[in-house]
Amino acid sequence: MRWALALAGLVLAVGSCTSAAAPPVPDRSQLIRGILASTVQLRSEHEAGVSRAASGVVVATHFASRRMWIATARHFLEPNRPQQLYVRLAGQTTMAPATIAFVSGDRDLAIIETEYADVTPARMKMSTTLGDEILLVSFPWGQRFTVVRGVVSQIEGPMGELPVAGAPRMVSATVSYGSSGGGVFDADTGELVAIVESYRTAKVAIPEMKGRVLEVPVAGETTVIPAPLIGRFLTDSGLSAYVRR
Numbered sequence: 001m002r003w004a005l006a007l008a009g010l011v012l013a014v015g016s017c018t019s020a021a022a023p024p025v026p027d028r029s030q031l032i033r034g035i036l037a038s039t040v041q042l043r044s045e046h047e048a049g050v051s052r053a054a055s056g057v058v059v060a061t062h063f064a065s066r067r068m069w070i071a072t073a074r075h076f077l078e079p080n081r082p083q084q085l086y087v088r089l090a091g092q093t094t095m096a097p098a099t100i101a102f103v104s105g106d107r108d109l110a111i112i113e114t115e116y117a118d119v120t121p122a123r124m125k126m127s128t129t130l131g132d133e134i135l136l137v138s139f140p141w142g143q144r145f146t147v148v149r150g151v152v153s154q155i156e157g158p159m160g161e162l163p164v165a166g167a168p169r170m171v172s173a174t175v176s177y178g179s180s181g182g183g184v185f186d187a188d189t190g191e192l193v194a195i196v197e198s199y200r201t202a203k204v205a206i207p208e209m210k211g212r213v214l215e216v217p218v219a220g221e222t223t224v225i226p227a228p229l230i231g232r233f234l235t236d237s238g239l240s241a242y243v244r245r
Contacts, residue, residue: 031190032135032147036090037120038192039183040070041139042112043086043095044077052076053142055182056087056112057195058119060234060242068119069239070112071195071230072181074103077110087114090137090145102237108197109225109233121244122183124227125191128152129165136173136222138182138196148173149187156226167226168194175199175222184224194224 042054054076060069070087077083077100086095101113132152139145150173157163171184175196184194200221206212234243 034120034190035122035135035137035147035183035185036145038122039090039137039145040119041088041090041142041145042070042072042076042098042181043088043142045084045086047082053139053178054180055138055145055178055196057181057183057192058121059111059124059192059230060239060244061116061119061121062242063116066116067113068116068121069101069234069242070098070114071234072110072112073195073197073225074108074110075198076180077103085112087112089117089119102233104233107225107229107233109195109230111233111237111239121242122185122192123190123244124231125186125189125193126228126231127166128155128168128186128193130155132168132193133187134171134173134193135185135187136171136175136179136182136196137185138175138179140176140178142178148175150174150222152193153221167228168224169226171222171224173222192227192230194226195230197223197225199223 038058040056042056044052054072056070056072058068059071085098087098088095096114098112098114102111130152134150136148136150137145150171152168153172154170155163156167156169179196182196183192186193234240
């Protein structure tokens with residue numbers, strides 16, 4: 001009987017110590033505010049009057065030179081012709097002029113440069129696991145920002161391999177036009193794991209309108225550019241010293 005009581009007391013003591021050592025649960029509203037502090041809306045105005053919309057994430061800042069750099073999808077800047085770029089921070093109404101700083105030659109990735117603002121550059125997370133929860137923040141159709149929950153649905157790897165951990169290649173969050181370049185953040189830490197590259201659609205026929213089809217985004221097949229590639233591109237572009245660690 002004494003042995004049983006002693007064992008029970010030991011279990012309770014260990015349980016109490018474990019509870020005391022557990023890390024605090026992060027405040028969700030604070031996490032969202034941190035994510036939005038690095039999220040921007042992008043707009044391109046061409047001489048012919050054509051405008052395009054996209055999203056981006058602040059990945060590097062330099063206070064002394066009053067500059068900051070934003071990662072987005074390269075195809076937002078195509079076709080390559082004279083254009084004026086603008087940046088707007090989440091929650092603001094005014095837009096600031098921007099320029100193209102660097103464009104990747106082999107990946108759908110570009111860096112936009114603009115004047116420093118009250119932002120917090122995203123901290124990057126270099127590895128994920130299948131099923132990790134994510135929050136995708138973007139400006140669909142060039143309008144208000146949205147926060148969409150999803151999971152990492154595919155990991156990048158050589159053809160024939162089936163990795164379960166590593167750099168993400170797809171997420172399940174559904175996106176639309178204007179979401180290219182939007183940030184994909186770890187739902188627990190708020191760290192940037194990728195930006196949106198593209199999304200696959202399925203064509204759905206409309207019986208009432210012959211010859212017309214509706215393209216619907218396919219859940220689970222939003223392709224992304226992972227943080228390791230973004231980090232490598234920033235290093236190649238000479239911006240590694242200005243990246244948040």
